[in-house]
Amino acid sequence: MAPLVPKAPAPSAAPALDQGADQPGAQARSLEPLPWLPVLETGNATVDREHRQLIEDANAVHALVGAGGSWGELVETARLMRDRCVEHFATEDAVLKATRYPDYTRHIRAHRRILTEIDTIIADMESAAEPTRLHWELALSLRGILVDHLLRDDLRYKSHLMYYDSPRS
Numbered sequence: 001m002a003p004l005v006p007k008a009p010a011p012s013a014a015p016a017l018d019q020g021a022d023q024p025g026a027q028a029r030s031l032e033p034l035p036w037l038p039v040l041e042t043g044n045a046t047v048d049r050e051h052r053q054l055i056e057d058a059n060a061v062h063a064l065v066g067a068g069g070s071w072g073e074l075v076e077t078a079r080l081m082r083d084r085c086v087e088h089f090a091t092e093d094a095v096l097k098a099t100r101y102p103d104y105t106r107h108i109r110a111h112r113r114i115l116t117e118i119d120t121i122i123a124d125m126e127s128a129a130e131p132t133r134l135h136w137e138l139a140l141s142l143r144g145i146l147v148d149h150l151l152r153d154d155l156r157y158k159s160h161l162m163y164y165d166s167p168r169s
């Protein structure tokens with residue numbers, strides 16, 4: 001198995017990352033890239049393209065942790081994912097508003113909450129002069145936050161969009 005964290009400066013962090021039974025440890029066990037799942041297709045080409053990109057970005061974060069990449073590169077990659085998240089949420093907010101999604105308000109609230117969560121994580125990562133195991137685990141939590149929203153919240157509007165695109169008379 002590939003090293004989980006860089007050999008230096010935190011060698012003691014490596015073994016625990018894939019052995020913990022708690023939430024961060026459980027997340028860290030899954031360092032494999034997450035494949036695109038057909039169930040995630042919403043039918044809106046722009047949304048689907050952005051979702052695919054976000055999963056790629058989140059996978060890139062995991063790949064860097066798995067390969068023991070440089071901390072600076074990891075922070076940059078996490079920032080890129082965050083920036084694309086901001087763009088995507090703006091796209092999705094506009095699509096849901098234009099199609100009069102009934103749960104629009106709750107959905108944009110979820111977007112705001114997630115961005116706050118991601119921003120907090122990235123701020124913690126940016127402030128780490130010497131990252132500890134916790135910082136590496138924080139980076140690994142980003143993909144879960146994103147995928148959880150895709151599966152829990154975004155799939156809810158899928159049938160709405162399908163109906164809106166071809167409403168029955």
Ligand SMILES: [Fe+2]
Nearest residue numbers: 092149153154
């Ligand atoms: Fe969303």
Ligand SMILES: [Fe+2]
Nearest residue numbers: 051088092154
């Ligand atoms: Fe989305």
